[in-house]
Amino acid sequence: MRDLKGLYSALLCSFHEDGTINEKGLRQIIRHNIDHNKMDGLYVGGSTGENFMLSTEEKKRIFEIAKDEAKDDVTLIAQVGSINLKESIELAKFATDLGYDALSAVTPFYYKFSFDEVRHYYESIISDVDNRMIIYFIPFLTGVNISIPQFEKLFANKKIVGVKFTQGDFYLLERMRKAFPDKLIFAGFDEMLLPATVLGIDGAIGSTYNVNAARARQIYELTRANKISEALEVQHITNDLITDILDNGLYGTIKLLLAEQGIEAGCCREPMKPYTPEMRARAKEIYKKYF
Ligand SMILES: CC(=O)N[C@H](C=O)[C@@H](O)[C@H](O)[C@H](O)CO
Numbered sequence: 162m163r164d165l166k167g168l169y170s171a172l173l174c175s176f177h178e179d180g181t182i183n184e185k186g187l188r189q190i191i192r193h194n195i196d197h198n199k200m201d202g203l204y205v206g207g208s209t210g211e212n213f214m215l216s217t218e219e220k221k222r223i224f225e226i227a228k229d230e231a232k233d234d235v236t237l238i239a240q241v242g243s244i245n246l247k248e249s250i251e252l253a254k255f256a257t258d259l260g261y262d263a264l265s266a267v268t269p270f271y272y273k274f275s276f277d278e279v280r281h282y283y284e285s286i287i288s289d290v291d292n293r294m295i296i297y298f299i300p301f302l303t304g305v306n307i308s309i310p311q312f313e314k315l316f317a318n319k320k321i322v323g324v325k326f327t328q329g330d331f332y333l334l335e336r337m338r339k340a341f342p343d344k345l346i347f348a349g350f351d352e353m354l355l356p357a358t359v360l361g362i363d364g365a366i367g368s369t370y371n372v373n374a375a376r377a378r379q380i381y382e383l384t385r386a387n388k389i390s391e392a393l394e395v396q397h398i399t400n401d402l403i404t405d406i407l408d409n410g411l412y413g414t415i416k417l418l419l420a421e422q423g424i425e426a427g428c429c430r431e432p433m434k435p436y437t438p439e440m441r442a443r444a445k446e447i448y449k450k451y452f
Protein backbone atom coordinates (compact mmCIF):
# COMPACT_ATOMS: atom_id res chain seq x y z
CA MET A 162 0.00 0.00 0.00
CA ARG A 163 1.25 3.41 -0.95
CA ASP A 164 2.37 5.87 1.73
CA LEU A 165 -0.08 8.76 1.65
CA LYS A 166 2.13 11.41 3.25
CA GLY A 167 3.29 14.48 1.35
CA LEU A 168 2.17 17.49 -0.64
CA TYR A 169 -0.84 17.29 -2.93
CA SER A 170 -2.30 19.71 -5.42
CA ALA A 171 -6.05 19.95 -5.12
CA LEU A 172 -6.55 19.37 -8.82
CA LEU A 173 -8.24 22.07 -10.87
CA CYS A 174 -10.47 21.06 -13.77
CA SER A 175 -10.26 22.86 -17.11
CA PHE A 176 -13.63 23.74 -18.64
CA HIS A 177 -14.54 25.03 -22.10
CA GLU A 178 -16.57 28.24 -22.28
CA ASP A 179 -19.79 26.20 -22.59
CA GLY A 180 -19.00 24.44 -19.29
CA THR A 181 -17.97 21.07 -20.71
CA ILE A 182 -14.75 19.42 -19.51
CA ASN A 183 -11.66 20.37 -21.52
CA GLU A 184 -9.89 17.02 -21.44
CA LYS A 185 -6.74 18.26 -23.14
CA GLY A 186 -6.43 21.10 -20.64
CA LEU A 187 -7.14 18.81 -17.69
CA ARG A 188 -4.39 16.45 -18.83
CA GLN A 189 -1.98 19.38 -19.12
CA ILE A 190 -2.77 20.50 -15.55
CA ILE A 191 -2.17 16.95 -14.29
CA ARG A 192 1.18 16.67 -16.13
CA HIS A 193 2.23 20.10 -14.91
CA ASN A 194 1.59 19.04 -11.31
CA ILE A 195 3.61 15.87 -11.74
CA ASP A 196 6.48 16.92 -14.04
CA HIS A 197 6.96 20.58 -13.16
CA ASN A 198 5.48 20.97 -9.67
CA LYS A 199 6.87 17.64 -8.42
CA MET A 200 3.82 17.05 -6.26
CA ASP A 201 3.68 13.86 -4.21
CA GLY A 202 0.05 13.44 -5.10
CA LEU A 203 -3.19 14.82 -6.50
CA TYR A 204 -6.46 15.32 -4.67
CA VAL A 205 -9.02 14.78 -7.41
CA GLY A 206 -12.61 15.98 -7.27
CA GLY A 207 -12.36 18.46 -4.41
CA SER A 208 -13.61 21.99 -4.01
CA THR A 209 -10.81 23.14 -6.30
CA GLY A 210 -12.02 20.72 -8.98
CA GLU A 211 -15.41 22.51 -8.84
CA ASN A 212 -16.73 19.04 -8.08
CA PHE A 213 -19.96 20.02 -6.34
CA MET A 214 -21.24 21.61 -9.55
CA LEU A 215 -20.73 18.48 -11.69
CA SER A 216 -22.83 15.48 -12.68
CA THR A 217 -21.96 11.94 -11.60
CA GLU A 218 -20.82 11.12 -15.14
CA GLU A 219 -18.53 14.14 -15.21
CA LYS A 220 -17.04 13.25 -11.82
CA LYS A 221 -16.32 9.73 -13.08
CA ARG A 222 -14.78 11.02 -16.28
CA ILE A 223 -12.40 13.27 -14.30
CA PHE A 224 -11.35 10.34 -12.07
CA GLU A 225 -10.67 8.31 -15.22
CA ILE A 226 -8.67 11.01 -16.94
CA ALA A 227 -6.57 11.72 -13.83
CA LYS A 228 -5.72 8.04 -13.36
CA ASP A 229 -5.05 7.54 -17.06
CA GLU A 230 -2.70 10.53 -17.19
CA ALA A 231 -0.97 10.09 -13.82
CA LYS A 232 -0.78 6.28 -13.91
CA ASP A 233 1.27 5.38 -10.82
CA ASP A 234 3.54 8.44 -10.97
CA VAL A 235 2.00 10.07 -7.88
CA THR A 236 -0.43 9.22 -5.10
CA LEU A 237 -4.07 9.75 -6.07
CA ILE A 238 -6.89 10.57 -3.67
CA ALA A 239 -10.48 10.66 -4.98
CA GLN A 240 -12.91 13.00 -3.25
CA VAL A 241 -16.26 11.22 -3.53
CA GLY A 242 -18.35 13.06 -0.97
CA SER A 243 -21.72 14.57 -1.87
CA ILE A 244 -25.04 14.90 -0.11
CA ASN A 245 -26.33 12.22 -2.44
CA LEU A 246 -25.05 9.25 -0.45
CA LYS A 247 -25.88 6.74 -3.17
CA GLU A 248 -23.72 8.75 -5.56
CA SER A 249 -20.85 8.81 -3.04
CA ILE A 250 -21.02 5.03 -2.62
CA GLU A 251 -21.03 4.58 -6.40
CA LEU A 252 -18.07 6.96 -6.84
CA ALA A 253 -16.13 5.25 -4.04
CA LYS A 254 -16.46 1.90 -5.86
CA PHE A 255 -15.62 3.51 -9.18
CA ALA A 256 -12.44 5.23 -7.92
CA THR A 257 -11.33 2.15 -6.00
CA ASP A 258 -11.71 0.01 -9.13
CA LEU A 259 -9.62 2.54 -11.04
CA GLY A 260 -6.84 2.05 -8.51
CA TYR A 261 -7.03 5.23 -6.48
CA ASP A 262 -4.75 5.04 -3.44
CA ALA A 263 -7.32 6.53 -1.08
CA LEU A 264 -10.76 8.08 -0.93
CA SER A 265 -11.86 11.26 0.75
CA ALA A 266 -15.35 12.59 1.41
CA VAL A 267 -16.52 16.00 2.46
CA THR A 268 -18.80 16.02 5.49
CA PRO A 269 -22.40 15.97 4.25
CA PHE A 270 -23.53 19.58 4.03
CA TYR A 271 -26.57 21.85 3.55
CA TYR A 272 -28.94 20.06 5.99
CA LYS A 273 -28.08 20.04 9.67
CA PHE A 274 -27.14 16.38 9.83
CA SER A 275 -26.63 14.91 13.30
CA PHE A 276 -23.31 13.31 14.18
CA ASP A 277 -24.90 9.86 13.95
CA GLU A 278 -25.99 10.69 10.43
CA VAL A 279 -22.50 11.92 9.53
CA ARG A 280 -21.03 8.72 10.93
CA HIS A 281 -23.51 6.57 9.02
CA TYR A 282 -22.54 8.42 5.85
CA TYR A 283 -18.81 7.61 6.23
CA GLU A 284 -19.47 4.02 7.26
CA SER A 285 -21.74 3.51 4.26
CA ILE A 286 -19.26 4.93 1.76
CA ILE A 287 -16.45 2.61 2.83
CA SER A 288 -18.29 -0.50 3.94
CA ASP A 289 -18.15 -2.28 0.58
CA VAL A 290 -14.86 -0.98 -0.78
CA ASP A 291 -11.34 -2.08 0.01
CA ASN A 292 -9.84 1.38 0.36
CA ARG A 293 -8.80 4.03 2.87
CA MET A 294 -10.87 7.09 3.74
CA ILE A 295 -9.72 10.61 4.59
CA ILE A 296 -12.40 12.80 6.13
CA TYR A 297 -12.66 16.16 4.39
CA PHE A 298 -13.23 18.61 7.24
CA ILE A 299 -13.91 22.15 5.97
CA PRO A 300 -16.34 23.80 8.41
CA PHE A 301 -16.11 27.30 6.89
CA LEU A 302 -17.81 26.05 3.72
CA THR A 303 -19.95 23.21 5.06
CA GLY A 304 -20.94 24.57 8.47
CA VAL A 305 -20.19 21.09 9.83
CA ASN A 306 -18.01 20.80 12.93
CA ILE A 307 -16.67 17.58 14.41
CA SER A 308 -15.37 17.44 17.98
CA ILE A 309 -12.39 15.42 19.17
CA PRO A 310 -14.60 12.74 20.80
CA GLN A 311 -16.57 12.53 17.54
CA PHE A 312 -13.39 12.17 15.48
CA GLU A 313 -12.42 9.40 17.86
CA LYS A 314 -15.64 7.55 17.02
CA LEU A 315 -15.04 7.96 13.29
CA PHE A 316 -11.39 6.93 13.56
CA ALA A 317 -12.41 3.77 15.42
CA ASN A 318 -13.06 2.41 11.94
CA LYS A 319 -9.60 1.27 10.75
CA LYS A 320 -10.43 2.22 7.17
CA ILE A 321 -10.75 5.86 8.21
CA VAL A 322 -7.08 6.75 8.20
CA GLY A 323 -7.00 10.52 8.37
CA VAL A 324 -8.45 13.94 7.88
CA LYS A 325 -7.98 16.84 5.51
CA PHE A 326 -8.09 19.64 8.03
CA THR A 327 -9.16 22.90 6.38
CA GLN A 328 -9.48 24.95 9.54
CA GLY A 329 -7.52 27.82 11.01
CA ASP A 330 -7.94 26.67 14.61
CA PHE A 331 -4.46 25.64 15.71
CA TYR A 332 -5.59 24.67 19.18
CA LEU A 333 -7.87 22.07 17.61
CA LEU A 334 -5.07 20.97 15.28
CA GLU A 335 -2.70 20.48 18.23
CA ARG A 336 -5.38 18.55 20.15
CA MET A 337 -5.98 16.36 17.07
CA ARG A 338 -2.25 15.67 16.67
CA LYS A 339 -1.96 14.67 20.33
CA ALA A 340 -5.14 12.59 20.33
CA PHE A 341 -4.49 10.74 17.05
CA PRO A 342 -0.75 10.19 16.61
CA ASP A 343 -1.37 7.31 14.19
CA LYS A 344 -3.89 9.03 11.92
CA LEU A 345 -2.88 11.19 8.97
CA ILE A 346 -3.55 14.91 9.18
CA PHE A 347 -3.35 16.96 6.00
CA ALA A 348 -3.38 20.74 6.24
CA GLY A 349 -5.92 22.39 3.99
CA PHE A 350 -5.08 26.08 4.23
CA ASP A 351 -2.06 26.92 2.09
CA GLU A 352 -1.77 30.26 3.93
CA MET A 353 -0.98 28.39 7.15
CA LEU A 354 1.33 25.65 5.90
CA LEU A 355 4.20 26.75 8.15
CA PRO A 356 2.39 26.70 11.52
CA ALA A 357 0.53 23.52 10.57
CA THR A 358 3.86 21.86 9.73
CA VAL A 359 5.26 22.93 13.12
CA LEU A 360 2.32 21.12 14.72
CA GLY A 361 3.27 17.88 13.00
CA ILE A 362 0.99 17.40 10.01
CA ASP A 363 1.62 14.48 7.65
CA GLY A 364 1.15 16.52 4.52
CA ALA A 365 -0.94 19.20 2.90
CA ILE A 366 -3.53 19.49 0.15
CA GLY A 367 -4.05 22.83 -1.54
CA SER A 368 -5.39 24.71 -4.50
CA THR A 369 -2.51 27.18 -4.81
CA TYR A 370 0.04 24.36 -5.11
CA ASN A 371 -1.09 24.08 -8.75
CA VAL A 372 0.95 27.27 -9.33
CA ASN A 373 2.97 27.88 -6.17
CA ALA A 374 4.40 24.40 -5.64
CA ALA A 375 8.06 25.35 -5.40
CA ARG A 376 7.42 27.79 -2.55
CA ALA A 377 5.11 25.34 -0.79
CA ARG A 378 7.81 22.67 -0.95
CA GLN A 379 10.34 25.12 0.49
CA ILE A 380 8.03 26.07 3.36
CA TYR A 381 7.33 22.43 4.16
CA GLU A 382 10.94 21.24 3.99
CA LEU A 383 12.50 24.28 5.73
CA THR A 384 9.99 24.03 8.57
CA ARG A 385 10.60 20.33 8.98
CA ALA A 386 14.34 21.09 9.16
CA ASN A 387 13.60 23.67 11.90
CA LYS A 388 14.67 26.59 9.70
CA ILE A 389 11.66 28.57 10.76
CA SER A 390 12.75 32.11 9.93
CA GLU A 391 13.74 31.07 6.40
CA ALA A 392 10.45 29.25 5.99
CA LEU A 393 8.59 32.31 7.23
CA GLU A 394 10.16 34.48 4.51
CA VAL A 395 8.70 32.13 1.92
CA GLN A 396 5.34 31.94 3.68
CA HIS A 397 5.17 35.74 3.67
CA ILE A 398 5.69 35.93 -0.11
CA THR A 399 3.25 33.04 -0.55
CA ASN A 400 0.61 34.82 1.50
CA ASP A 401 1.05 38.06 -0.46
CA LEU A 402 0.40 35.95 -3.54
CA ILE A 403 -2.58 34.11 -2.01
CA THR A 404 -4.09 37.42 -0.85
CA ASP A 405 -3.82 38.76 -4.40
CA ILE A 406 -5.29 35.54 -5.82
CA LEU A 407 -8.24 35.53 -3.41
CA ASP A 408 -8.89 39.17 -4.18
CA ASN A 409 -9.13 38.46 -7.92
CA GLY A 410 -11.21 35.22 -7.67
CA LEU A 411 -9.57 32.02 -6.36
CA TYR A 412 -9.90 29.23 -8.91
CA GLY A 413 -10.20 31.48 -11.96
CA THR A 414 -7.02 33.34 -11.09
CA ILE A 415 -5.06 30.13 -10.53
CA LYS A 416 -6.26 28.99 -13.97
CA LEU A 417 -5.23 32.30 -15.54
CA LEU A 418 -1.79 31.98 -13.90
CA LEU A 419 -1.45 28.50 -15.40
CA ALA A 420 -2.51 29.91 -18.78
CA GLU A 421 0.45 32.33 -18.53
CA GLN A 422 2.63 29.21 -18.48
CA GLY A 423 1.05 27.85 -21.66
CA ILE A 424 -1.40 25.49 -19.98
CA GLU A 425 -4.94 25.30 -21.33
CA ALA A 426 -6.48 25.69 -17.87
CA GLY A 427 -9.74 27.01 -19.30
CA CYS A 428 -12.71 28.63 -17.59
CA CYS A 429 -14.64 27.98 -14.40
CA ARG A 430 -17.98 26.25 -14.34
CA GLU A 431 -21.19 28.29 -13.98
CA PRO A 432 -22.53 29.64 -11.66
CA MET A 433 -18.92 30.80 -11.20
CA LYS A 434 -18.57 33.87 -13.34
CA PRO A 435 -16.74 34.13 -16.66
CA TYR A 436 -13.46 36.05 -16.77
CA THR A 437 -13.76 39.80 -17.14
CA PRO A 438 -11.04 41.78 -18.96
CA GLU A 439 -10.06 43.32 -15.60
CA MET A 440 -9.64 39.92 -14.02
CA ARG A 441 -7.45 38.72 -16.89
CA ALA A 442 -5.32 41.87 -16.71
CA ARG A 443 -4.91 41.55 -12.95
CA ALA A 444 -3.87 37.90 -13.30
CA LYS A 445 -1.12 38.97 -15.72
CA GLU A 446 0.12 41.50 -13.17
CA ILE A 447 0.08 38.86 -10.43
CA TYR A 448 2.04 36.52 -12.68
CA LYS A 449 4.71 39.15 -13.37
CA LYS A 450 4.97 40.04 -9.71
CA TYR A 451 5.45 36.53 -8.28
CA PHE A 452 6.76 34.28 -11.05
C1 LIG B 1 -11.86 25.80 -0.31
C2 LIG B 1 -10.48 25.59 -0.80
O1 LIG B 1 -10.19 25.83 -1.94
N1 LIG B 1 -9.60 25.14 0.09
C3 LIG B 1 -8.29 24.73 -0.24
C4 LIG B 1 -7.98 23.47 0.46
O2 LIG B 1 -8.65 22.99 1.32
C5 LIG B 1 -7.16 25.70 0.01
O3 LIG B 1 -6.09 25.27 -0.77
C6 LIG B 1 -7.49 27.15 -0.30
O4 LIG B 1 -7.97 27.27 -1.60
C7 LIG B 1 -6.27 28.05 -0.17
O5 LIG B 1 -5.69 27.87 1.07
C8 LIG B 1 -6.63 29.53 -0.40
O6 LIG B 1 -7.44 29.99 0.65
Ligand SMILES: CC(=O)C(=O)O
Pocket residue numbers: 171172204206207208209210349366367368
Ligand atom coordinates in the same frame (compact mmCIF):
# COMPACT_ATOMS: atom_id res chain seq x y z
C1 LIG C 1 -8.13 21.11 -1.00
C2 LIG C 1 -9.15 21.67 -1.82
O1 LIG C 1 -9.14 22.77 -2.16
C3 LIG C 1 -10.11 20.83 -2.42
O2 LIG C 1 -11.00 20.32 -1.79
O3 LIG C 1 -10.04 20.71 -3.63
